[in-house]
Amino acid sequence: MATVIDGKAVAQTIRSEIADEVRLLSQKYGKVPGLAVVIVGNRKDSQSYVGMKRKACAELGIKSFDIDLPEEASEAEIIKNVHELNANPDVHGILVQLPLPKHVNEENVLTEISLTKDVDGFHPLNIGKLAMKGRDPLFLPCTPKGCLELLSRSGVSIKGKNAVVVGRSNIVGLPASLLLLKADATVTIVHSHTSQPENIIREADIVIAAAGQAKMIKGSWIKPGAAVIDVGTNSVDDPTRKSGYRLVGDVDFEEVSKVAGWITPVPGGVGPMTVTMLLKNTLEGAKRTIEQNN
């Protein structure tokens, strides 16, 4: 049976490490990291995610800045707010909650975030540096960074291993592949145009699943002993629950946990790591700025 990687526990450990560092910063320089979140409109999921971030910030001593703009805010108005946050020395990280309303061009807004405050790590210049040998991005995208932290804190080495990433989104699959490559894995990227992905996945020592397909990865697809990180969060009908649904990953947990060496559950695996890595990026940005200016 696979070791189940407890993402909640790992995230908690990292959060207390962050809290310690925040305390040190505050003692030494009288300053704390600041994370700004811009939300436009009233999407319920965005609101609840942002609430979670705000609470986590409070627990770790990170200062929250919340910019709530109405659904009908113009692109120019959103960008004006981003510019103000860029200029605010107490803000070390800026996150614009996606999706933005349809009348706004997301790319136009995101490229206005100062590179030194791009804690999501999605700026193309950051992604380019992540891809290139000998270059280092200022921030690593949160979910892929969380996946690699789960591996390293579980004692899974990456160098020289065969790693397969399932999915190639800009926010998970692609940067996860680039990170694994930088860590000297042999990397294969599998996606919707791949025929017979099972044959490729079966050769992998490390699988990162980020395809958004409920339970697509079966036990027979997995090499015995492999480490399987499941980024998927798909809701499936479940009449036995009050809500009528439950969340499942891209991996068939029941089957795969019998074959793999390590596996992350959904929920409670990668999920708790994403916000934690955002907080860690904010801390890193703050340290860079505060230590530079002192």
Add this chain to the structure above:
Amino acid sequence: MATVIDGKAVAQTIRSEIADEVRLLSQKYGKVPGLAVVIVGNRKDSQSYVGMKRKACAELGIKSFDIDLPEEASEAEIIKNVHELNANPDVHGILVQLPLPKHVNEENVLTEISLTKDVDGFHPLNIGKLAMKGRDPLFLPCTPKGCLELLSRSGVSIKGKNAVVVGRSNIVGLPASLLLLKADATVTIVHSHTSQPENIIREADIVIAAAGQAKMIKGSWIKPGAAVIDVGTNSVDDPTRKSGYRLVGDVDFEEVSKVAGWITPVPGGVGPMTVTMLLKNTLEGAKRTIEQNN
């Protein structure tokens, strides 16, 4: 026996297409594309490469700008020249010949080249856009672009195929992987830390070899019918030649040509394509600028 892809002939075809377009631009707007090359010092290989580029420009009606700086030129001086070329409206492409002398930081110089004139396509912002879904770089790096042109002009489709790139340099392996991924191949990147690369390469419908290891890829490593693009140019001793050496690729041509469906020779495969793609990038940059301003 594999079809040998004649890179010289393909390059010649593309060059005459470029010459036609240059003529049209000149007739319509009275303007021609301009390519500037900056060389620092007297390296013989750089000089001969630059000579080749200059000759090719002349043949196609592209205007050459040559900036020759002494070996001891300072970083600031080189950057000043780059800035002048950025500002010169007759220059549509800027190439700084590498390597630069040891006292100069190459990254500092290269990031000064205007993105709209970065015909090498090596700027991290360009690489980031190449990596990301839904983003398009202004220029594709020349050698990988040449590899894909050779495939498409030989009738080899990429979508859904298994592609393996051997090597992960910033100028060939990495961007070639990203280009293949954008073209919907299932991509694996193999490198010096990969154990038993032969097992991975054997599954490939398309192989791009850019490892810099003479004849490392053997006939038994290749899936029958695969397309094999050899970017390697390694010099090996050859006492039967006056020069005492000859150039060989990363692929064992004799063996692999018996198994593969397509193969590029060395020399005469990818080599002639690289300069041709540089000229094509210059034309594309010129068209963008000239058509925008008219």
